[in-house]
Amino acid sequence: MSVPRADDDAELDKLPVGMGSGAVWVTAAMFPEEVLEYVFSFVEADADRNAISLVCRGWYRIERRCRRRIFIGNCYSVSPEMALRRFPEVRAVVIKGKPHFADFNLVPSDWGGGADAWVESLAEACPQLEELRFKRMVVTDDCLELIGRSFRNFKVLSLVSCEGFSTAGLGYVAANCRNLRELDLLENDIEDNGIHWLSHFPESFTSLTSLNISSLDGEINFSVLERLVISCSKLKTLRLNHSVPLDRLANILCKAPHLVDLGTGRFSADFRLGLFEKLDSSFKACRNLKNLSGFYDAVPAYLPSIYSVCDGLISLNLSYATMRSAELIKLITQCKHLQRLWVMDLIEDAGLEAVASSCKLLDELRVFPIDPYAAEPVSLTERGLVAVSAGCPMFRSVLYFCRQMTNAALVTVAMNSPNLTCFRLCIIDPHTPDYLTQQPLDIGFGAVVKTCKNLSRLSLSGLLTDRVFETIGAHAHQVKMLSVAFAGDSDAGLHYILSGCRSLKKLEIRDCPFGDKALLANAAKLETMRSLWMSSCSVSLGACRLLAERMPRLNVEVIDERRGGPLESRPNDCPVEKLYIYRTLAGPRSDVPSCVWTV
Amino acid sequence: METEVGKKEDELPQLLDLISNEEDWFKGDVGRGDGHILGDLEEEKLELTLAPPGGEGREKLEKLSSALSSAGFSKIANSLYKNTVVGAQLVFFDSAKPNAEASGFQKDNFVPLPLPVTANFGKESSLEANMRMNQSHERGVHSAPEDGVLVKNRSQIRLTSSPVVGWPPVRSFRKNIAINSSKISDVLQNAGTLENRLRSETSNKGFFVKINVDGIPIGRKLNLNAYENYEMLSSVVEELFCGLLSESFYFTVSCTGMGEDAKRAFTGLLDGSGEYTLVYEDNEGDRMLVGDVPWDMFVSTAKRLRVMKNSELSTLFLGAVNKKRADEC
Numbered sequence: 038m039s040v041p042r043a044d045d046d047a048e049l050d051k052l053p054v055g056m057g058s059g060a061v062w063v064t065a066a067m068f069p070e071e072v073l074e075y076v077f078s079f080v081e082a083d084a085d086r087n088a089i090s091l092v093c094r095g096w097y098r099i100e101r102r103c104r105r106r107i108f109i110g111n112c113y114s115v116s117p118e119m120a121l122r123r124f125p126e127v128r129a130v131v132i133k134g135k136p137h138f139a140d141f142n143l144v145p146s147d148w149g150g151g152a153d154a155w156v157e158s159l160a161e162a163c164p165q166l167e168e169l170r171f172k173r174m175v176v177t178d179d180c181l182e183l184i185g186r187s188f189r190n191f192k193v194l195s196l197v198s199c200e201g202f203s204t205a206g207l208g209y210v211a212a213n214c215r216n217l218r219e220l221d222l223l224e225n226d227i228e229d230n231g232i233h234w235l236s237h238f239p240e241s242f243t244s245l246t247s248l249n250i251s252s253l254d255g256e257i258n259f260s261v262l263e264r265l266v267i268s269c270s271k272l273k274t275l276r277l278n279h280s281v282p283l284d285r286l287a288n289i290l291c292k293a294p295h296l297v298d299l300g301t302g303r304f305s306a307d308f309r310l311g312l313f314e315k316l317d318s319s320f321k322a323c324r325n326l327k328n329l330s331g332f333y334d335a336v337p338a339y340l341p342s343i344y345s346v347c348d349g350l351i352s353l354n355l356s357y358a359t360m361r362s363a364e365l366i367k368l369i370t371q372c373k374h375l376q377r378l379w380v381m382d383l384i385e386d387a388g389l390e391a392v393a394s395s396c397k398l399l400d401e402l403r404v405f406p407i408d409p410y411a412a413e414p415v416s417l418t419e420r421g422l423v424a425v426s427a428g429c430p431m432f433r434s435v436l437y438f439c440r441q442m443t444n445a446a447l448v449t450v451a452m453n454s455p456n457l458t459c460f461r462l463c464i465i466d467p468h469t470p471d472y473l474t475q476q477p478l479d480i481g482f483g484a485v486v487k488t489c490k491n492l493s494r495l496s497l498s499g500l501l502t503d504r505v506f507e508t509i510g511a512h513a514h515q516v517k518m519l520s521v522a523f524a525g526d527s528d529a530g531l532h533y534i535l536s537g538c539r540s541l542k543k544l545e546i547r548d549c550p551f552g553d554k555a556l557l558a559n560a561a562k563l564e565t566m567r568s569l570w571m572s573s574c575s576v577s578l579g580a581c582r583l584l585a586e587r588m589p590r591l592n593v594e595v596i597d598e599r600r601g602g603p604l605e606s607r608p609n610d611c612p613v614e615k616l617y618i619y620r621t622l623a624g625p626r627s628d629v630p631s632c633v634w635t636v
Numbered sequence: 637m638e639t640e641v642g643k644k645e646d647e648l649p650q651l652l653d654l655i656s657n658e659e660d661w662f663k664g665d666v667g668r669g670d671g672h673i674l675g676d677l678e679e680e681k682l683e684l685t686l687a688p689p690g691g692e693g694r695e696k697l698e699k700l701s702s703a704l705s706s707a708g709f710s711k712i713a714n715s716l717y718k719n720t721v722v723g724a725q726l727v728f729f730d731s732a733k734p735n736a737e738a739s740g741f742q743k744d745n746f747v748p749l750p751l752p753v754t755a756n757f758g759k760e761s762s763l764e765a766n767m768r769m770n771q772s773h774e775r776g777v778h779s780a781p782e783d784g785v786l787v788k789n790r791s792q793i794r795l796t797s798s799p800v801v802g803w804p805p806v807r808s809f810r811k812n813i814a815i816n817s818s819k820i821s822d823v824l825q826n827a828g829t830l831e832n833r834l835r836s837e838t839s840n841k842g843f844f845v846k847i848n849v850d851g852i853p854i855g856r857k858l859n860l861n862a863y864e865n866y867e868m869l870s871s872v873v874e875e876l877f878c879g880l881l882s883e884s885f886y887f888t889v890s891c892t893g894m895g896e897d898a899k900r901a902f903t904g905l906l907d908g909s910g911e912y913t914l915v916y917e918d919n920e921g922d923r924m925l926v927g928d929v930p931w932d933m934f935v936s937t938a939k940r941l942r943v944m945k946n947s948e949l950s951t952l953f954l955g956a957v958n959k960k961r962a963d964e965c
């Protein structure tokens with residue numbers, strides 16, 4: 038996207054207005070800036086805002102001053118100074134750091150993604166900042182302290198899959214963010230240095246509406262938690278962690294029956310007389326409950342206590358509930374209005390068939406493997422997926438781990454659910470073919486891509502040849518994110534992807550025989566994408582050097598943890614272990630660790 | 637690699653033919669013999685990758701093939717090819733980069749499968765494994781799959797094969813569930829009444845906290861779950877430390893009647909009437925007097941115990957107040 042110069046000139050641009058045979062030319066002077074600003078304030082989507090800013094210089098100038106939210110998909114794509122110079126009035130910033138494959142330990146821990154630079158710039162330039170959301174970034178305690186100190190009106194802090202901070206930092210946030218509304222701590226690696234940060238919320242604190250501590254490791258002081266729940270009367274979301282047993286939950290629910298989103302803690306308790314009745318009545322009082330999650334170490338005997346809320350549930354996350362299929366079915370079939378279901382493969386095909394017949398509004402399904410390498414595989418196959426696609430007309434998004442698949446099943450799913458927007462299938466053993474025909478799954482995935490015209494996210498698995506990539510390149514017009522593993526035969530595969538896939542923004546590849554030719558032939562494509570990750574492929578250092586030379590606005594990062602000598606001195610035919618390429622306006626970054634080299 | 641891409645271009649017409657046949661696939665006639673064409677392609681590609689160094693490789697291939705057939709493990713070899721990470725990785729990866737560094741890198745991911753047919757599977761060179769796979773594939777590509785055998789072999793293999801790094805793509809927060817799951821399934825299987833099940837869960841827990849006494853350098857550990865109230869705790873503490881106290885006194889002041897004094901010292905631990913008082917450190921790091929909260933709450937929040945001299949207690953109290961003030965600054 039080309040960016041017009043950010044200048045302050047008051048040049049009046051002419052805008053064509055009107056359709057049909059005659060166009061009326063109107064000058065910008067006819068619309069005072071305030072009016073335009075007001076109109077723009079109704080436009081929230083980033084893509085639309087970007088489009089507005091491209092109309093003319095005047096609109097660019099007005100739009101940039103009134104943009105309140107920015108989304109930085111790659112923290113290194115632009116420098117904080119540049120971003121904040123353009124959008125000085127920003128109130129909400131969302132930033133993502135490490136590549137997605139960092140979730141699966143493919144990215145070295147010291148790779149980068151530090152939030153310090155961003156928070157420091159924000160502290161200086163945007164004291165009115167209200168919302169910060171970080172994903173896969175390294176956030177230090179100093180950062181958190183700075184946040185607590187610098188932003189008087191700070192309302193929302195969301196840290197997802199981050200690391201680098203401790204309970205001390207959280208304590209600082211709790212103590213100093215007087216207007217905090219949302220605190221979302223999901224799946225972070227938090228150092229526990231004994232400080233019980235939850236008690237750092239002052240007695241007078243009442244503004245919390247959302248608290249997510251579901252994946253926290255440590256113990257929670259129940260009395261502090263209860264005090265918080267009582268004083269924050271507007272609390273809508275509360276997701277507890279494993280340390281909170283059912284009896285405590287019952288107490289809390291009694292005090293917060295207005296919750297909309299609840300994450301139970303441990304769904305078990307030391308034996309207490311009357312606990313079931315207490316839970317039952319607590320849940321009955323929760324008339325607004327729409328989202329339910331948690332269920333750690335679930336004891337099925339307590340499940341009937343939540344039956345009263347099932348009919349109102351829109352989202353149910355049982356992905357940590359290690360219960361058998363029969364018990365899961367009993368619960369889920371009561372949730373007639375369910376739109377989102379996350380569950381473990383313990384549900385089995387039979388369970389999914391029951392879901393398909395009960396949950397007609399189902400939009401999103403995620404099935405996680407309880408134990409990918411179990412000796413006794415769970416009875417979850419392609420049948421379950423087909424059943425859901427057949428029974429749920431609103432089916433749009435799926436993440437499915439299983440062990441076997443057929444082309445026929447995939448074709449059926451595609452035909453049943455042409456509105457799929459997200460299709461992520463993970464067949465656990467790489468290179469698994471269609472188990473009936475022993476053929477690659479090219480036909481099946483091809484059908485998905487051709488039939489589901491709105492497909493925006495796709496993850497492939499199983500035995501796949503270059504053919505499937507040809508189909509994807511030619512038909513996956515809306516796919517923005519593509520994940521490929523253990524697939525393809527040659528460079529042609531990568532070439533098909535990069536020369537097609539008009540909307541592609543994120544491509545991540547591992548263990549595929551894709552190499553230099555395809556990469557170099559499609560160098561220009563890479564600048565239209567956010568990023569490309571390739572690991573265990575066939576790319577040589579020479580190609581990276583060439584690419585970096587040709588494309589100055591790309592950072593070509595070669596990652597090599599084998600410590601076999603300095604990367605700069607290696608010859609051109611040296612194979613590259615991991616490669617991360619992303620477009621950037623900020624040039625090579627200054628915080629590369631020793632295992633990363635920006636070519 | 638140049639030749640490979642070239643070959644692909646030659647093969648394109650065949651690929652196009654396959655695609656035009658897709659309509660038939662949609663009509664439900666899935667699983668015809670079209671696999672034949674693909675089989676040929678695969679075979680040709682595999683032949684490309686073979687390229688053994690000199691004649692050495694061929695000899696090894698023959699040795700392997702005879703070993704396999706004599707041991708009657710051809711079916712397992714088939715399924716190995718079709719189902720393992722290792723074999724397929726080698727086939728595809730080797731085709732692109734037949735150099736030392738590549739195979740070295742592969743070995744990092746390469747996990748030996750302890751099946752009888754390949755006692756030194758792990759030490760087998762990637763090239764040998766490649767050829768073995770090829771040989772078994774040639775036999776197996778046109779044979780009809782025998783689901784029963786395949787499935788059985790697959791589960792055998794999976795029992796012992798270790799995962800590749802970062803595969804399957806499951807986040808670490810989800811990975812620990814499996815470890816606990818077998819324990820939980822046992823509990824579920826012992827399904828009795830709700831009470832039984834819950835009782836069995838709680839009895840598994842032991843919650844040991846450290847306990848120190850002022851003046852005694854060595855502490856002890858107590859299982860708080862083993863006691864039901866403060867009285868029991870107090871008497872246990874008395875028993876534990878009585879002996880120790882008299883020992884230390886023995887070294888400093890030798891007195892015969894010291895045992896009784898020591899015993900007397902430990903009475904009144906809870907009500908402040910004796911010389912010592914029982915305090916604990918809770919999960920927030922604060923020092924608290926034992927006895928204020930219900931026993932259950934105490935058990936769930938206590939992290940360590942301390943038996944303090946009453947004289948120390950007052951100075952400590954002042955110290956704690958100062959510490960809190962410092963924190964708030």
